[in-house]
Amino acid sequence: MKPLSKQIGSTLNRVDGHLKVTGAATYSAEYELPGMSYAVLVGSTIAKGRIKSIDARAAEKAPGVLAVITHFNSPKVPGFTPTGKDPSQPQTTGGRLKVFNDDKVRFNDQPIAVVVADTLERARFAARLVKAEYEQEKHETDMAAGLRQAFVPTQAKKNPKSGVADYVRGTADAYKTGAVKLEAEYVIPTEVHHPMELQAIIAHWEAPDRLTIYDKTQGTMATRRDFAKEWGLPEENVKVIATFVGGAFGNALHSWPHESAAIIAARQVKRPVKLVLTREQMTTMVGYRPHTWQKIGMSASPDGKITAITHEATGQTSSYEEFTESTVQQTRMMYTAPNVNTRYRLAALDVSTPIWMRGPGEATGAFALESAMDEMAHLLNLDPLEFRLRNYTDKDPENGKPWSSKFLKECYQMGAERIGWSKRQLKPGSLRDGDWLIGYGMGVGTFGAHRGSSKANVRLLPNGTVVLQSAVTDIGPGTGTAMTQIAADTLGLPPEKIRFEWGNSEFAPAPTQGGSAIVNTVGPAVQEACLALKEKLRTMAGASNAAFASARKEDVVFADKYLTLNGNDTARASYADLLKQTDGGFVTVESKPNGENGQKYSMYSYSVHFAEVRVNPLTGEVRVSKLVSCADAGTIVNQKTAGNQMKGGAVGGIGMALMEATHMDDRFGRYVTKDLADYHVPVQADAPAVEVLFVNQPDPHVNALGTKGIGEIAIIGVAPAIANAVFNATGKRVRELPITPDKLV
Amino acid sequence: MNQFQYVRPSKQQAAIEAVAKDANATFIAGGTNLVDLMKRGVMAPQKLVDINRLPLTRIDHDPGKLRIGALALNSAVADDKQVREHQPLLVQAINAGASAQLRNMATTGGNMLQRTRCPYFYDTAMPCNKREPGTGCGALEGINRMHAIFGFSDKCIAVHPSDMSVALVALDATVLVSGPRGDRRIAFADLHRLPGDTPEKDTTLEPGELITAVEVPDNPFTKHVSYHKVRERASYAFALVSAAAALDLDGSTIKAARLAFGGVAHKPWRLTAAEQFLVGKPATEETFKQAATVAMQGAKAFKHNEYKLRLAPNTLVQALKNATAA
Amino acid sequence: MNNEPDLPPSHDEARRNFLKQSSLLTAVALVPAPVVQAATAELDERVAAAIEKVPLKLEINGKKYKLDVEPRTTLLDLLREQLNLTGTKKGCDYGQCGACTVHVDGQRVNSCLSFAVMHDGKKITTIEGLADGDKLHPMQAAFVKHDGFQCGYCTPGQIMSAVACVREGHADSEAEIREYMSGNICRCGAYTNIVAAIQEVKNGGQKV
Known part of the structure; x- marks a missing residue:
């Protein structure tokens, strides 16, 4: 067989390049769902205080408006129940903002209402009609004052x-x-991250206890965990899809109020809700x-x-x-x-x-x-x-x-x-x-x-293509491409025969993309999963073929339609035959860092x-x-x-x-x-x-x-x-x- | 954004009448500023009169002057052979503004009429006398690093953002206007106004008046020109300060000069005293520095824009150096 | 309503619509803020929808569309939210990033800063219309080869802008490309690779 050029260290073009240059790559706000509605956030105009009243009447009557949700009428979010601490006291360890949960304003442009309508234009217009009255308190945003009261974390x-x-x-x-x-x-x-893609989410309650979100996040698993917890759902009832992420640079490492708001809104209007932040809101509410x-x-x-x-x-x-x-x-x-x-x-x-x-x-x-x-x-x-x-x-x-x-x-x-x-x-x-x-x-x-822990799963298809799936996201570094290369080298296959799929919480669990750790972490999982696949297939082939039974997994070679052995290409086991066995070509592997080396x-x-x-x-x-x-x-x-x-x-x-x-x-x-x-x-x-x-x-x-x-x-x-x-x-x-x-x- | 009526008259007079008769109507041309402001709720016209298909796009060079139709796109003007030949300063200024895409949308008339980029004007949750008379000037005691050092009032310290207008005021342009009561000509220097007690009024145009063209008289400033724009990145940003400089040189002696600042006042800021100072003097850095001192007379800074008192004269010196070397 | 400005003949339909709107408004004695008033007066939904829309003809990527749109709908939102042409991106919505760049009658513009109705009768090309079937446009191929992107979100705008940049004759030097491509922000910072892609296309002599 013709030796394959090594992929690791090469200049392979991005595996998703074609999708990105043709406009076919689908980002969070770009999924089409029947009955889509549009949500627009209304932000506070004070930095600290209490919301005395919100006049939503005009907005509610505006054409196409489906709901105006504020803390006065928000559906109860189970995860927002008070923990027993005095909520009036500021607690810097208090956790994420619980949107529409109380009358407190904690920063300027904090979401105080979300308007949902049948079109984007109507939602945007109606959001301007919402008027709030506040009881303002003295705020402090000046770093000089903050420095005088600096504290140990x-x-x-x-x-x-x-x-x-x-x-x-x-x-x-x-x-x-x-x-x-x-x-x-x-x-x-x-400084503000300002990725080119505005933070966006489509929230869709597929059933009263099943939530799917198409969300701009760097970690599908972490986002799933956050919102499952927020709604008191088993994690497997929440599905997070983030196939393409239009840059993030860290600002999608956290779950933010607009995501909670969209999920609340979708719950209320019983339709899929799309919420895309404005560029101003990218400054005020999604980190910096x-x-x-x-x-x-x-x-x-x-x-x-x-x-x-x-x-x-x-x-x-x-x-x-x-x-x-x-x-x-x-x-x-x-x-x-x-x-x-x-x-x-x-x-x-x-x-x-x-x-x-x-x-x-x-x-x-x-x-x-x-x-x-x-x-x-x-x-x-x-x-x-x-x-x-x-x-x-x-x-x-x-x-x-x-x-x-x-x-x-x-x-x-x-x-x-x-x-x-x-x-x-x-x-x-x-x-x-x-x-x-x-x-x-x-x-x-x-x-x-x-390097953290990660799983990876890998499956051989009858046509000789190998599909890997990981919940990891690719916010731009080319994770999908790197993993394809690692798999290609490990399996001895050309990259065209590898399909690495990512960005879905239902794939093999993987960590959030951040801290320069993804290739370090998911790379070994992919490598080990591919080696495990080789060994599994060798063993399976070995059941009826002595040459495979006595071979080492390193010698397993993937030919076009069959498995063979290095130096013995008369030993053959066709993919079609191998894959007749239940789940024959499927392996999941968990890869963990070497604790000893870390020490x-x-x-x-x-x-x-x-x-x-x-x-x-x-x-x-x-x-x-x-x-x-x-x-x-x-x-x-x-x-x-x-x-x-x-x-x-x-x-x-x-x-x-x-x-x-x-x-x-x-x-x-x-x-x-x-x-x-x-x-x-x-x-x-x-x-x-x-x-x-x-x-x-x-x-x-x-x-x-x-x-x-x-x-x-x-x-x-x-x-x-x-x-x-x-x-x-x-x-x-x-x-x-x-x-x-x-x-x- | 509010819903509005949209009309697209095919005749100039109909467009003028449509706006003149309705206080809540406004013209829309390129839309690069108006659409932006409407999205943010800063402007909310109830009727838009789309003038884009009026025949006002021609650029002609007649004996003694260049005539640019009000709907000639910024990119078309900057790439026009006649403009490049007769008014290179204008070309530099236009190309210093915005981006290639925006210059493909923005029109000559619209560029002049763009509104300030003051962040207090843009944020409806902030006070701004220009947006909402009587609410106060947010910038006066606020963040005013981008703001005016000339010609401001205690009602407004915003600056005009156009680059093109800085060149036009330096070049003694004239604006041709058509209105419900007929046509008139406005010296470019008189088009924009200072804020005074009515900062909501950017210009001296009357309701319903439509800019139809701008004329720039021929001049000897076809070689030694420079538009130097200092901004916080290399392109696609509004000016901290910009300076337009045009020189007519006889050897190294200055026969005539045209100078203006951008980013320093509520209108493009012509520097006639500094121009006079330069006449007959040698084109040296020393002369330029003296002229810059003249140019800065009457300047006054606020808390965050004190740097403009140094940056503006230096930028003028740089523009004059560039112009001399051109 | 004889005080309505005249409209070109092709806009008879629009005219009728406006007239209809005006008479409707007169009928319910609401002047002059149609929608705010419609909103507060709880006008019937269907009536509200009818008076809010005007007819619009566009040719997008070679396909002819006959549409009814609200005048306040931007070209960008029309493409993304109504026609499912999501290749054109919304990065800022204020003309400050270039992600929404499309060609209108061959010229690159920010689709976020104009109302769709203003382009009645015009030809729009978006990223979806650039390739020749499965064959990538040379600029698309060059972006893949030179890795002129990372996250890919600004990429359609970059490519539409790059094609126009070459066509306009503003790609003669690296410095000129950098200046004339400055209206397209890439926060991932793939700028050097974008310049390399444009230079390859420009120097390759292929038809763009």
């Missing part, structure tokens, strides 16, 4: 070993007595990267060895739900330093709950740490790359464990060479091209190489980003002219999609560095930057030709594939690389993102 109080608990290695705050000392504050504003204040204290010896780092961070959360992230993690393990301590606090404000946004806290934290590294290198009159090399660590300083793999030095070298780091001048403002100053900067990113090694992915920027000193305009991202992410399953993912992270980092910010009018507790004209994300003209380099060395311990994860490290470290390059170009250090022209003129 409950999670940290309960568990001192928690990642958000205080950490000390050596002496706390030792930087204060260091030889060369730096103390600086860094601020990241509230929290406004975060940070302070870094750092000291070093004159020869460039870090002696101490203190990293403090306070992130914003809502008044009703505690959101935490790993903002200070990179500081604990990135550089060798005898004295390191971190403190992480929360500031509860009258806003909706934040949620992880790409790279999440680590990207926020890396802005502070990697900016401080650049500042210290400048104080020491050292090249920032050289400074990092002098503080490189061969084992994890947080716990003393060896790294499962670490090719960070290779990244430094490859990236520096490609950007032309040697052109960088130590003295800021030294390079100029006409009206533009030129600068170079770098930033490092790291993220845990996480023995510290597992991380790494990225190094090098930026070349051009700054107009007159107008403060900044253009990223070149960006090189180099990653140590273990085995690269697909060079094309992985490269694309890295480029996308870099573009996200450009947004973070140069333009992304919300502005809140604290008098009203209401955002003034709610759409894509006011909240800027990078456009085509902002994106340089990002060059991506992969070390592409398998990690021997995370899983058998050798993968470590890409999604987060693609953005972590990009923003500081750009900020550092702006400093190198201009001598101006901007410690509060984004670096807009007003901060440079």
Whole structure:
């Protein structure tokens, strides 16, 4: 037989590419159901208080309106029953917002009513007719006030070993007595995910106790669990479909009020209900990267060895739900330093709950740490790359464990060479091209190489096609394509013979897509399921064929219509015969991480980003002219999609560095930057030709594939690389993102 | 959005009458701003008079002037050979605005009449005297980083968002208007108004008046021109500040200049004093900086837009440098 | 109702509809806000529907449609919610993202920012009408080859815009492509690959 080219590591086109370029890929709001109705949310116009009354009469009488639901008339949601705690007291650990459950307003634009009509236009019109009266209370949305009342997260109080608990290695705050000392504050504003697809759901009660939702979510299983619990249903009675997800970047990691509202509405009107958020509502009610204040204290010896780092961070959360992230993690393990301590606090404000946004806290934290590294290198009159090399660590300083793999030095070298780091001048403002100053900067990113548990099932069809099914979603990285490649290599089949199906809670359970963990986790499950299928088929064939009975599963070969053996193609078992047995070609496998390895090694992915920027000193305009991202992410399953993912992270980092910010009018507790004209994300003209380099060395311990994860490290470290390059170009250090022209003129 | 009556007259006079007779009627051309505002409940006309099929799309260069029909699309104007030849500053300004798709929809007349992008104007839950007279100016004591530094009042500090209009005011354009009481011509500088006590009125047009064309007189500014727009990303964003600069150079001496700012006032902001200052002076950065100082006389900032006091003059200097080098 | 503005002959039907609306409104003495009034006065549903709609003829992807639509229905919502042509995407609904880009009489426009009735008699091309049967348009094929997308949601708009960009003659350099494609936001950040796809089509000399 003709040997197949290896798929893992190839540049296979996306398996769903054809659907995406023809408009045939179906996203959540695009399913056609008979009797569809349309829901539009009405939001509060105050940030805190009590709803005194809602006048829905005009809306109810408007043409085509099927229902106007508020807390006055909402059907009872079993999962919303009070837990016995005093509901009048703010409880940041209280959990998700229970929509239409009480008269409390907890943030501006909180859903206070949902209008359902037979057409979208009518629902939208009627929603404008709903009028509410409030008893307003004094709200607090100002981060400065939040900082004054910052508190230790409950999670940290309960568990001192928690990642958000205080950490000390050596002496706390030792930087204060260091030889060369730096103390600086860094601020990241509230940033919004703004995926291109608006958050959307179609809720359909197929029976009084059976719910199907077509929902924009990163985790079909998690969403199923949330809404089964909300309605007191067995999980198997709730079906979640999320085949195509139009970007998310973290904001579909949580279940949000609009989803509850659509399900309530569908219950009430007894028809399928489609609810698509507006772009403004994408800002106000489905999460964001929290406004975060940070302070870094750092000291070093004159020869460039870090002696101490203190990293403090306070992130914003809502008044009703505690959101935490790993903002200070990179500081604990990135550089060798005898004295390191971190403190992480929360500031509860009258806003909706934040949620992880790409790279999440680590990207926020890396802005502070990697900016401080650049500042210290400048104080020491050292090249920032050289400074990092002098503080490189061969084992994890947080716990003393060896790294499962670490090719960070290779990244430094490859990236520096490609950007032309040697052109960088130590003295800021030294390079100029006409009206533009030129600068170079770098930033490092790291993220845990996480692997969870996952199942996968696989079935051989009589025509020789192998179908795999997983509840996992593919929000854009190309999960379906990577899994197809892994299956193809494991089975020795061309990718056209593999069909990987995803995005349905009824498929084999898989974790939520997030934390760069999907290939690490679902990949091994697919691999093991395919191996199990081989073994099962071999055994089955072996029942009547001695050659198969004595063969190893590794020798099993899938031919066009029959199974055969490597080196013995006279041994044949036709698929048709094999599949006569009940469920003959079906295998489900559960794959779990190797706990022992997890205990023995510290597992991380790494990225190094090098930026070349051009700054107009007159107008403060900044253009990223070149960006090189180099990653140590273990085995690269697909060079094309992985490269694309890295480029996308870099573009996200450009947004973070140069333009992304919300502005809140604290008098009203209401955002003034709610759409894509006011909240800027990078456009085509902002994106340089990002060059991506992969070390592409398998990690021997995370899983058998050798993968470590890409999604987060693609953005972590990009923003500081750009900020550092702006400093190198201009001598101006901007410690509060984004670096807009007003901060440079 | 409310339901509305939709009519599409085939004759200009019928369109004018339809709007003139009905206080709740309005013209719709490209719709790129009006549809947006209607979706958000900021505007709620009860009758839309679609003028798109009126024959107002021609672009002609007659001796001494360029005449652009009010319904000529922004993209058509920017790509037109005559416009490129005679009014390159206008081309740069148009192409600095919006996106290729929007420029395929937006018309010359509509672009001038677009309304402010002030977020308080756009959010019906916020106070705004322009949207709802008497409710107060949300931006005055609020988030005002995008707002005016010239010509504002305590009723309104919004800015006009059009790029095209900045070039037109610099180039001494004239707007041709047809209304229920006949035709008239308005100097471009007099089309938009300052907010004063009635910020709800953006322009000096009377009810039912329809812009039919804009005329730009021939000028010597066919080479040394620049429209420099500073925004928070490289394209597809409204200006923090923009500057239009057109120079007539005799060697390195400035014979004449046309200058205007965008993003600084309730109307495109012509800089005649700075223009006068430049005449007869050498085209050097030093001269440009002095002219920028002249241009900034009378500017005043609010809490969040103080940077515009530095950015505006610098942007003007950059535009003048670009124009000189062009 | 002699004060109604005149309408082109092809809009007789629309005219009749308006007249009908006007007389209906007169009959129930409701002026001048038809719908708010209809709403608050609890007008009969069928009457409300009739006065709210106007006839519309469109040719979409080569197929002729005779429709009755509310004037307030945008071209985007008509495509997605009434004609099940969901390839055209809603990303912002305000002309700020480009996901809804379609061609109207060959020109790329944001379908979210115009009312469908304004396009009466025009030819619309959406992503569903770009391929020649099963054969992908060269731009579609180039997007697959260069991986010009990730989540795929902005992709139909990007491709419609890219085809127009080449046809307009605005794809002569990388810088020009970047500027003239800036009206299509890709939050996944596949911009570099999109440029590569457009350059391949532009330089490949295939008919677009």
